[in-house]
Amino acid sequence: MKQTALYNKHLELNAKMVDFAGYQMPLQYSGLTPEHHNVRKALGLFDVSHMGEFILEGEHALALIQKLTSNDASKLFDGKVQYSTLTNTKGGIIDDLLVYRFNATKYMLVVNASNIEKDLSWITAQNDLGVTIKDVSNQTSLLALQGPKAVELMSSIAGFNTAEMPYYTFKEIELQGHSIILSVTGYTGAGGFEIYCANDAAPVLWELLLSKGERFNILPCGLAARDTLRLEMGFCLYGNDIDDTTSPIEAGLGWITKFTKDFTARTIIEQHKTDGVSKKLIGFELEDRGIPRKGYDLVDADGSVIGRVTSGTMSPSLSKAIGMGYVDTQVLKEKQDFYVQIRNKRIKCKGVKFPFYKADV
Amino acid sequence: MQIPSELKYTKDHEWVKIDGEVATVGVTDFAQKELGDVVYVEIETEGERLDAEEVFGTIEAVKTVSDLFMPLSGEILEFNTELESDPQLVNTDPYEKGWMVKIKVTDSSGLSDLLSAEDYQAHIGA
Structure with a gap:
């Protein structure tokens, strides 16, 4: 099992560690719920060096x-x-x-x-x-500084107004003597930055961000909060919501699929777009008590399987059980009722457009 | 990690408090930490007679779901209704206010299969 350059920092912070994609990663520090809310309301710092x-x-x-x-x-x-x-x-x-x-x-x-x-x-x-x-995966560390206070903190240590950097742009800069890539990206929907650096710089920058972030009540955050945050945005997780068998069209990723140029299986995928697909990735919330989990069946009123849950959780921001899953296109077209089968119970679902969570603007 | 010495334990991370022929059951401190924030506890077996190791309910945490297993054969006398409004009691007070069910033990021979606090501690490697 591999360790990131921040492994010892996680242990010092008493993180609960888990094996994830071949790495020992922090699942949570203070707890999923406080970490999640902190990212939505203030600031969180993630080690995502496994990328x-x-x-x-x-x-x-x-x-x-x-x-x-x-x-x-x-x-x-x-x-x-x-x-x-x-x-x-x-x-x-x-x-x-x-x-x-x-x-x-x-x-x-x-x-x-x-x-x-x-x-x-x-x-x-x-x-x-x-x-x-x-x-360069093994030489590169990646920190994600996410939340509404990220710009203020980053500006104060980067020495320029980072608010001027548009979403999905990056700069190569020096941060406290370390060469980094400062990228206005992240997978939480809370805004902020991702910071690519050499492994030896990672512990220094981690400490720096945590100490300078204290006045914004920064919290180190683990993979558990990362998952609930991305799920509230309806962002796909590879291995759950998308994989080798799902088409970008089925997954709702048509917006990043451009037929203005050629690429692998372009003809097949273009066919998906023009002819339609038999299943589509959708978002839903539960109308009664229950939490959808990956692999649960989605069924119609007769109990026939019409889809499958690919991700699900209790949304900390919405206090609702939410899920993503593939559903038979015909069922969607006819706006049929559908349910998630949770053990011996059928809980009614309500389709929800992504994102589940809409930030106050 | 709390493991009160006066309680008995199962390998499924439940604790059992024996009081005459009634056993009170909950999940251990270790279990609640592993589960994380509990969202609700579902127990719909009140009044039923179940065998040891049968499922008597489920715990839904934000991250995961876990079945609850009968530590002993018996009848479910009651469940902790306070968990309905405050499921997080499982996290904050697993051995007292976070109890889950009371069982009328029908076969006390199962008692010898339960673990002591010491054995349970060894089981979780604490």
Whole structure:
């Protein structure tokens, strides 16, 4: 089991550790609920160093990315980030990822920890364009500073007004003598930054953010809060809501699937779009007591299975049981009632448009 | 980690307090920490006679769900209705206010299968 550069920090903070995607990661520190609320209302700091990073360099780096990903990476400019998917030859999703453009010949792909090897071998096998592909995952740490107070804290230590950085952009800067990538991204829907740095800088920056963040009541936050936060936004978790067998169209990721260019299984996926798909990923809340969990059946009034739950939780922000799952398109079209089967009970569901949680603006 | 010495335990992380032929059952401090924030406890077996190791209810926490198993064979006399309005008592006071059911023990031979506090401590590696 691998450890991140912050492993000892987690132990010092008495984190409850779990094995996740080959890493020992903090599940929670003070508790899921306080951590979750703290990110929505103030500030939280996550270690997400398990994520994978690949650097792609060369004259044809963009061409390779265009060939392998569903979004249109030609829209990127220097310092811009894009959410995308790597598709397989059957039109399923190998991974969801972020694409960073440093310049016309240098890009970074940020992938899920559980998929690092799969992605790397796929991208390498498809690289007939002479692009240099470097897996820097083991040398790179990633901190996520998330919450409405993130801009104020970051501005105070970065020495410039970070509010001027638009969502999904990044800068290479020096932070307290350490070279970092400051990225206006995150998977919580609470705003904030992700900070890529070398492993030796991670403990220093972790301490710095926690101590400078004290006046904003910052809390270290674990994977448990990360999961409830992303779920409240309706963001997909690879392995739960999307996988090698789900099409981006079924998953509601049509917005990052552009048919203005060619990419792996583009024809199949375009067919999904024009002909329609048999199941769709939707959000729902429960109308009665119960919590939907991954793998539970979704059924119609007769008890026939019409779908499956892919993620579910009690939403800390909404105090409601919420879930995501694939449902038969016909059922959705006819607006039929559907239920989640929880052990011996059938609990009525109400379809909800993403995001479940809407931040006050 | 609290493991009161006067209680008996199961490998499923429940504690049992024997009082004559009535056993009070709850989950251990270790269990509530593992579960995290409890959202509700569902017990719909009041009045039923169940065998040891049968499921008598479920605990739903934010992250996960866990079945509750009968530590002994018996009849469910009552469940803790305070948990309906305040399920977090399981987290804050697992051995007292967080109790779950009272069982009328029908077969006391199962008592010898329960763990002592010491054995339970060894079981969880604490």
